Amino acid sequence: MTRLDPPHPGTTRSSNAQPRVTAAAGCGGWGPELARFGQLSDLDGLLVGPVGHRPFQANEDHGAVTAVPGGVVYQRARVREPHDVVAEVFPWLAARGLRAVVAVRGESAGEVADVVRTLRRSVDFSVVCAVEVDLTAAVDGLDAADADQAALRIAGRAAEELPRSCGVHAKVPVLHPGLVAVARSAVAGGSTALVAAGAIPLEPPQMAQAGPGVEPATIAGVRTLRGAMVEGRLPTVPVIVSGGISGSEAAARAAAAGAWGVQLGSALFADPHLLWQITQERRSHVTAMLDPAPMTTGE
Amino acid sequence: MPTAAGTSIARVARRVQAEVVSVRPEGRRQRLILSVRGSEGRERQAGVDTGGGPMTLAPGQFIALPPEPSEVTRHGRVLPTLAWLAGVHDDPVHGASIEVIWETPDSIPHAEPVPVGVRQWLAPLGRPLPLPTDAVPAMVVGDAAGQGVARWLTAALVGRGSQVALILSGGDPEDHLDLTSSRRVTDQVWVTERGDLAATMAKAAARAHPAVVYSVAPTRISQRIAEIATEWGVVAQVTAFSPEQGGCGTGLCGHCALSVRARGAHRTVLPCCDGPVLPATALVRSG
Numbered sequence: 001m002t003r004l005d006p007p008h009p010g011t012t013r014s015s016n017a018q019p020r021v022t023a024a025a026g027c028g029g030w031g032p033e034l035a036r037f038g039q040l041s042d043l044d045g046l047l048v049g050p051v052g053h054r055p056f057q058a059n060e061d062h063g064a065v066t067a068v069p070g071g072v073v074y075q076r077a078r079v080r081e082p083h084d085v086v087a088e089v090f091p092w093l094a095a096r097g098l099r100a101v102v103a104v105r106g107e108s109a110g111e112v113a114d115v116v117r118t119l120r121r122s123v124d125f126s127v128v129c130a131v132e133v134d135l136t137a138a139v140d141g142l143d144a145a146d147a148d149q150a151a152l153r154i155a156g157r158a159a160e161e162l163p164r165s166c167g168v169h170a171k172v173p174v175l176h177p178g179l180v181a182v183a184r185s186a187v188a189g190g191s192t193a194l195v196a197a198g199a200i201p202l203e204p205p206q207m208a209q210a211g212p213g214v215e216p217a218t219i220a221g222v223r224t225l226r227g228a229m230v231e232g233r234l235p236t237v238p239v240i241v242s243g244g245i246s247g248s249e250a251a252a253r254a255a256a257a258g259a260w261g262v263q264l265g266s267a268l269f270a271d272p273h274l275l276w277q278i279t280q281e282r283r284s285h286v287t288a289m290l291d292p293a294p295m296t297t298g299e
Numbered sequence: 300m301p302t303a304a305g306t307s308i309a310r311v312a313r314r315v316q317a318e319v320v321s322v323r324p325e326g327r328r329q330r331l332i333l334s335v336r337g338s339e340g341r342e343r344q345a346g347v348d349t350g351g352g353p354m355t356l357a358p359g360q361f362i363a364l365p366p367e368p369s370e371v372t373r374h375g376r377v378l379p380t381l382a383w384l385a386g387v388h389d390d391p392v393h394g395a396s397i398e399v400i401w402e403t404p405d406s407i408p409h410a411e412p413v414p415v416g417v418r419q420w421l422a423p424l425g426r427p428l429p430l431p432t433d434a435v436p437a438m439v440v441g442d443a444a445g446q447g448v449a450r451w452l453t454a455a456l457v458g459r460g461s462q463v464a465l466i467l468s469g470g471d472p473e474d475h476l477d478l479t480s481s482r483r484v485t486d487q488v489w490v491t492e493r494g495d496l497a498a499t500m501a502k503a504a505a506r507a508h509p510a511v512v513y514s515v516a517p518t519r520i521s522q523r524i525a526e527i528a529t530e531w532g533v534v535a536q537v538t539a540f541s542p543e544q545g546g547c548g549t550g551l552c553g554h555c556a557l558s559v560r561a562r563g564a565h566r567t568v569l570p571c572c573d574g575p576v577l578p579a580t581a582l583v584r585s586g
Contacts, residue, residue: 026553033550033572036312064554065546067409077553078308078567212375233577246371269547270377271315271421 002093018101018130018167018193019044021251023203024242024265025103025132025171026050026077027284030089031096037272038209040098043279045129047263049103052079052115065269071211071244072266073202076137079105082118090124103132107255109153116161130167133158135186136197140160140205152185159190171195180228184297187235193261196221198243211266215244218259222286226258246270255285311332313423317397318417323475325470327405328444328569329413330385335395336417348379356387357427358452359515359538359576363548364411364420378552380411383515383541384423385447397422400447400476407543425549425575428452428513428536434460438509440500440524442468442544443494445515446476452513454484462508468496468516493520501528509533512579517541518557518570525579535579540570547571 021044028034030048040046065074080089084100093100102119106112112133119125138154139147151170159168170186172179174196183194198218200209222241228234238260245251246267254262262282267274311364341566363379370376386398387540402410428448437456443447446467453463466486469475471492481488487507491499503509514524514537521537528535538559546554550572559568570577 003303023551029551029569029572033569038551064556065378065552067376067378067545072377075551078556080567211377212371246375246377247368249372255450266377266552267371269549269552270371270379272549272551277487 019047020261021282022047022101022261022263023268023275023277024263025105026248027265027268030080031092031098035277036273038276040096042276046093046098046100047132048085048100049083049132050077050105050134051080051082051102051119052105053081055118065291068209070213072269073207073209073210074266076206076208079278082115086119086122086124090122092128093127094124098212099127099129099261100192101130101132102128103134103138103171104158104248105134106154109157112154113157116158129168130169130192131162132157132169132171132195133191134171135182136171136173136199136201137189139173139178139182140178144181147176147178148181148185151182153188155189155191167192169195171194171197171242173201174198174218174224174243177223178268180234183228184234185224187237191237193226193238193240193260195240195242196225199286210243210248212244212246215246215250216252218243218245219254220259222254222259236284246280247274248281251282255282300362312421315420315422316417317420318413320396322413325400325447327473328403328476329401330400330447330476331382331401331413333397333420335397338583357421358384358448358455359428360384360423360425361418361542361548361575362397362422362425364418365412367418371457378545379421379548381545381548383444383448383542386451398447400444402444402543403554405473406444421548425540425571426573428431428515428576430459431461431511435510436462436507438464438500438503438507438512440466440468440496440512440514440516442516442520443467443474444468444476445541446481448515449513450476450481450484452480452515456486462507462558464489464509466491466496466503466505468493468499468520496520497523497527500524504531505527510540511535512539517544518582521533522582525582528579529583536576537579537582538570538575539577539582
């Protein structure tokens with residue numbers, strides 16, 4: 001098996017080191033929610049969002065989150081207006097010396113570009129180390145040919161609006177039949193990392209299923225992406241797994257499948273402290289891989 | 300009697316090892332007493348010492364019981380069970396104990412059974428009800444499971460010298476908690492049905508002349524109480540979230556998201572994190 005050592009996301013487009021372990025978009029709040037559970041500065045970074053212009057119409061027939069076997073059915077998180085994020089979230093992060101990945105959601109390239117442009121104008125934009133562009137809604141229902149064009153346009157417009165010091169993470173749905181094509185287009189558009197999203201879209205469209213039950217699908221998606229990289233069908237970029245990671249063992253399985261980073265979603269509902277625990281474990285894992293055995297002086 | 304609510308409120312939620320040592324039926328719900336592990340034999344300090352330093356619990360806050368790791372991995376269960384805190388006892392010899400109001404299958408669907416053995420809880424969650432610095436006449440309204448919190452709050456207010464009218468409402472007789480315990484904390488206890496709540500509040504107000512109104516009730520009832528208090532020109536603090544609503548209890552899942560009025564504009568708050576206690580002005584509908 002070919003061992004892949006994808007470049008650190010900070011070494012391609014960005015000079016900012018990227019967080020390996022974060023919350024998933026819509027599952028980690030905007031900062032203050034997590035601050036009650038530990039030192040945010042002990043984390044690799046935060047992921048805040050989703051940010052966008054088009055809030056999903058809340059489905060009053062369903063709660064925002066409902067327990068089902070294998071996890072939860074949830075309404076996709078409400079987006080927050082970019083002006084609101086610039087006015088309230090960025091200064092909060094900047095005052096605490098924190099940095100964050102900002103998740104952006106939009107259904108068209110123009111919509112995403114407009115959101116990113118608004119964020120970019122903030123005087124506190126230095127808190128943003130990467131922007132995660134959610135392609136799942138944009139490519140949902142499109143065949144592979146149309147989906148990769150949509151991914152290219154959206155990722156490309158987002159990358160154009162951002163400075164080179166800022167990473168661009170493309171969130172791609174692992175259940176899409178054109179997964180590799182969508183991922184390839186996203187990278188071609190300037191994405192520096194891929195986020196393999198395992199949430200299962202449901203009907204009505206604002207609903208989705210997530211939780212430990214989707215872990216096999218998500219990890220299979222990571223393997224597909226990494227396999228395509230080995231075969232040269234997809235440029236080698238880091239893959240961040242998002243979906244079904246319920247604890248340390250699941251994170252280790254994702255890492256074994258080739259994931260560079262981990263996003264924790266509904267697992268944080270069970271225990272928010274998990275974010276710190278897995279951050280520490282992944283750091284230890286990376287350190288163990290990178291650090292040579294202790295040297296002896298022979299005295 | 301429960302200890303009075305403290306003044307320094309911890310906003311940091313901790314993992315607390317606790318075991319259910321007593322289960323008492325109250326209407327269709329149960330009152331559980333949790334014995335906090337690691338708190339025995341410690342010197343008395345401000346608040347409850349759970350082994351990681353003192354932690355102050357106060358009325359209006361709630362507690363979460365996360366699923367055990369095996370439940371997460373085997374059954375995919377990720378949502379915790381939430382319950383109102385209804386009292387705290389701190390004893391340097393026997394350790395700290397916490398009272399909670401536990402939902403049962405009779406009160407909400409998918410209620411979890413009473414946990415067995417030492418479990419890891421997450422506490423405290425939420426911002427508590429602020430207490431006045433001076434003794435003032437007050438009205439406390441508790442609905443259904445919120446009656447346990449209202450009882451605790453009333454005890455804290457009476458402990459500060461306030462005259463308190465305690466109004467207990469519910470959808471039916473089984474929605475009410477133990478009335479005897481409530482009558483021990485104040486002599487002004489009013490029991491009513493939800494449909495008659497406004498009229499009961501008016502009667503109680505005519506006698507008590509409250510300077511502040513507290514409500515521990517589901518959002519729609521709290522909204523009505525907020526409007527009544529606003530009509531009276533009385534300050535009110537109300538809860539905009541109830542643990543029986545479900546969700547994660549931490550504001551991370553967005554289940555509790557609520558549009559409120561603040562500084563003349565509508566904005567979304569997460570009562571699990573920003574509340575559950577909100578000023579009445581936030582809930583009063585415009586127009």
